[in-house]
Amino acid sequence: MRIDNFTHPTIALSWEKFNTAYKVNTAYKGKSARFEYCADGDGFIVVRETKDGYKLFEQGQYIKSFSDLLSALTFAEHFMQTCGYADMYEQCLTY
Numbered sequence: 001m002r003i004d005n006f007t008h009p010t011i012a013l014s015w016e017k018f019n020t021a022y023k024v025n026t027a028y029k030g031k032s033a034r035f036e037y038c039a040d041g042d043g044f045i046v047v048r049e050t051k052d053g054y055k056l057f058e059q060g061q062y063i064k065s066f067s068d069l070l071s072a073l074t075f076a077e078h079f080m081q082t083c084g085y086a087d088m089y090e091q092c093l094t095y
Contacts, residue, residue: 013039
């Protein structure tokens with residue numbers, strides 16, 4: 001279920017914000033809704049809100065943790081550009 005988009009002047013992409021209460025993932029704890037952010041629409045690169053902060057996942061594989069959302073999304077964009085998702089990143093820029 002799409003909620004809204006997260007944009008910021010220091011990041012290039014618009015990250016769609018989803019409520020993860022409707023999905024099965026480890027970010028959903030204690031029956032409280034957490035959020036997941038995705039730029040590509042397919043979930044290849046995802047930042048999940050967890051009780052311990054924000055976590056970056058590549059196709060479901062944990063990559064790195066962050067204390068704040070902006071740092072997580074900034075790194076996620078860098079990760080996309082340098083770790084095999086450069087074409088996807090460029091396509092996301094046109095959305």
